[in-house]
Structure formats: C-alpha cells, structure tokens
C-alpha cells in the first residue's frame with residue numbers, strides 16, 4: 001500500500017527542484033486558506049506544521065484521531081492534512097440531515113470532478129449535462145435490484161469456475177489467502193460486467209497500481225506525487241479498454257453495461273477514449289471494495305472458528321433442502337449458481353456476517369458541496385464549501401454498537417433490533433455504502449456477490465489456517481474514506497476439495 005511518504009520520496013529523488021517548488025507553493029496556498037477563517041466556522045483540530053497539518057496523527061490512527069476530535073470539538077470540525085482543508089461531520093443525526101437536504105448539499109458536481117480529475121474523462125464529457133442527465137441514470141438502472149439478476153448469474157458461473165480451478169491447483173498446499181480470493185473474485189466480477197472476452201487478468205496489475213494510490217488521487221495531491229499511478233491508469237487500464245471496445249464492436253457482443261455505455265456515448269458523439277475512461281471508472285467501482293470484503297470476511301471467519309462452523313452448517317442445511325427438492329440435479333460446480341439463486345434467503349448468518357465485515361472494515365466518506373450560503377450544525381458555510389460525512393465513526397461508536405471492535409457474526413440477524421445514542425434512535429447505524437443521493441449504486445450487487453463467493457467456496461472446499469506458518473493481516477488504517485480498508489500482510493490457508 002503506497003503511503004504519501006513513499007510516493008513523495010520517489011518523486012523527490014527523481015525531480016528534487018520541481019518537488020521543492022511545488023511543496024513551497026502548497027505551503028503558501030494553505031497558509032492563505034487558513035488565514036481566512038472566522039469564528040462562526042467550525043473549529044480546527046490543532047496542528048503544528050503547515051501543509052502537513054494533522055496528516056501524520058490522522059494517518060497513524062484515524063479511529064482515535066476522529067474520536068478525540070469529536071470529543072473535543074463536537075460533531076463538526078475542520079482538519080488540515082496534506083495541504084487540504086476538510087470539514088468533517090460525525091454525528092448520525094447531522095449526517096442524516098445532510099443526506100436529506102439534497103438542495104443545499106449536492107454531490108453531482110463532485111462526481112463529475114472525480115470523473116475528470118481522477119478517472120481522466122475528457123472535461124467536455126465529464127462536465128456535460130448529458131453525463132448526469134442521461135448516462136448516470138442509465139447506469140443506475142443497470143445496477144437496480146430488479147436488473148442485476150443476469151449479471152449475478154454470470155458472476156456465479158465465473159466464480160464457480162475460477163474457484164474450482166484454484167482449489168485443484170492448491171489442493172492441500174499452504175496458500176496465501178490473497179491468492180485464493182483476490183484474482184478469482186476480480187476476474188469473475190470483471191467478466192460478469194464486461195463480457196467473457198474481457199482481458200481481466202491483463203488489467204489487474206495497472207488497476208492495482210492505480211487503486212493502491214486512490215486515496216491520494218482523490219485527495220488531489222500534486223501530480224508529481226501521483227505520476228506513477230496516473231500512468232498505470234492511462235497507459236494500462238484506459239488503453240486496454242480502448243482496444244476492448246474495438247473488439248466488442250467487431251464481435252457484436254454487448255453486456256448490459258457495455259451496451260448502455262457505447263450506445264449512449266455513440267449517440268452523443270463521445271470518443272472511444274472517453275468511453276474507455278468511463279468503463280475504467282466502472283471497473284474501479286466494482287473491484288476496489290467487494291473483493292476485499294470477501295477477503296476480510298474469510299479472515300474474520302478463520303479467526304473465529306466457531307463462526308466458521310456456524311456458516312458451514314448454514315450452507316449445508318440450505319444444500320440439503322435444495323438437493324432434496326432437486327433430486328435429479330447433481331450438486332456440483334455447474335449447479336452451484338442455480339443453488340445459490342434458489343437459496344438466496346437461506347443464509348441469514350452469512351448476510352449478517354457480510355454487513356458486520358463491512359461495518360468493521362470500511363472507512364467510507366460521503367462528500368457534499370454546499371450550493372447556497374447556509375447555517376448547519378451551529379456553523380456558517382459558503383457556496384462551494386465541502387462537508388465530509390464520516391460514517392466509520394458511527395460504526396465504531398460503542399454507544400451505538402456494543403463491542404464495536406469485535407466481530408459479531410450474528411449482529412444483524414435480528415432485523416428489528418433498535419440502535420440508539422443519547423437515548424435517541426439511530427436508524428442510520430451502518431453505512432458502509434454511504435447514503436443519500438450518492439449511496440453506492442452497486443450495493444445490492446456487492447452484497448449478493450460476496451454471498452455468492454462465500455457459499456461457492458465453502459460448498460466446494462474446506463478451508464483452514466496453516467498453523468505451521470501462522471500470521472494474520474492487519475487493516476491498513478491510513479487509507480481513510482475510500483471504502484474497504486485493505487490488508488497489511490496476509491494469512492496462509494489450506495483448502496481441500498469437499499466430496
């Protein structure tokens with residue numbers, strides 16, 4: 001995982017003069033911005049060094065940093081970090097108020113800016129009204145719960161194939177869990193969305209270089225710091241999509257997503273390069289989080305063997321029901337997609353475990369731009385100010401979630417359970433997918449995808465920790481605000497095919 005320090009060090013070594021000039025300009029710009037604050041603005045979390053601000057303490061232990069800041073300054077405060085001034089909102093009630101007031105707190109401009117600045121969509125496309133009025137809604141419809149069935153079915157077929165191969169290759173041998181999970185999950189999702197012929201394996205190295213630095217790219221750090229990941233994006237991912245678009249057009253084979261993107265783009269005269277950046281951003285959205293959620297869920301189950309037994313028992317019971325209802329169908333890798341589709345409501349523990357994994361292992365921010373001068377949370381905000389709803393602080397609040405740092409597999413089995421804080425109900429107690437207008441469009445697919453992976457793996461194989469080589473991954477906490485927290489380190493496992 002690249003830290004700011006690693007990337008800066010690489011650039012300073014290669015371009016020392018440029019680095020010094022840019023750093024000096026960033027310092028001056030930050031000083032100017034902070035000198036404009038007034039007493040009705042949210043309080044600053046104090047810091048010693050300009051530009052760097054609170055970056056070091058925030059990066060070292062974000063949970064402690066935000067908890068302390070909230071305790072000292074209340075639920076709205078400002079943080080300076082790596083040249084950026086950010087206003088954070090941490091209480092469930094205020095976050096909910098922001099999500100509801102879509103006129104004062106909007107997201108679409110930010111989504112467009114990210115399309116241009118991070119995903120490299122050409123400005124005239126990223127900022128066009130057609131992108132928000134035609135393309136985004138079409139995209140939204142593809143991911144609606146009523147429409148994802150065929151994509152999910154293809155995912156189930158691919159993951160069953162991928163895992164079958166992987167299990168045969170590694171049968172009985174000590175294997176890093178990352179090798180067992182990440183590539184199969186990545187390939188299955190990419191092929192389900194883009195088509196069987198999509199060169200998923202080839203897209204993996206540049207995608208990961210880009211994704212590794214995503215939190216730095218989205219923070220809009222100076223380009224000299226993020227040159228490597230940007231190059232991986234443009235020379236690796238985007239070029240690959242450009243040539244894939246040519247292949248798809250020739251072959252005439254279109255998945256739902258490719259069809260919508262190409263037909264809208266062609267009707268508006270957008271180039272294949274622009275369409276490639278948009279499909280690239282889809283690849284990022286579908287791969288950056290879900291595959292790591294699968295990974296963490298398995299790690300947490302391995303760390304809680306009794307929970308792994310309960311999950312296996314749930315799958316076995318669903319399988320027994322399915323096989324007695326389908327006595328003529330063999331239960332094997334080919335019938336797994338049908339078994340999973342037929343048994344979707346038979347996995348309450350797994351469903352709860354997925355949400356619990358996401359509660360524990362996500363750090364998701366919802367960002368909003370202020371559209372009109374407003375008073376909020378006792379402070380004054382101007383047009384273009386940005387507020388960040390920090391949902392993880394809700395996940396880790398011991399008043400809302402008992403034992404928030406523990407993995408509790410069945411935490412969400414009781415759907416009627418009430419969550420409260422200061423005696424008031426907290427309906428928005430678990431927000432791994434953000435909320436309001438920018439809530440994750442892929443959340444239905446993601447949860448079904450993770451369930452499909454887990455049920456497929458545990459139907460095909462048993463999994464255990466390799467105790468001869470026991471080590472555990474820890475969450476890379478410095479990657480705040482962009483969804484799943486990636487692991488530092490790994491665990492070795494032994495998988496054996498089930499009869």
Ligand code: HEM
Pocket residue numbers: 111143285286287289290293358362364365366367432433434435436437438439440441442443445446482483484
């Ligand atoms: C566990 C997996 C996932 C997590 C934790 C996750 C999390 C998030 C978060 C936090 C946001 C921003 C929400 C906000 O601003 O309030 C988001 C947005 C989005 N996600 Fe996901 N996501 C996941 C999987 C997926 C998948 C599989 C897809 C697509 C197949 C997807 C597509 C999107 C899209 C298109 C947006 C932008 C929505 C908008 O701007 O209106 N996500 N996701």
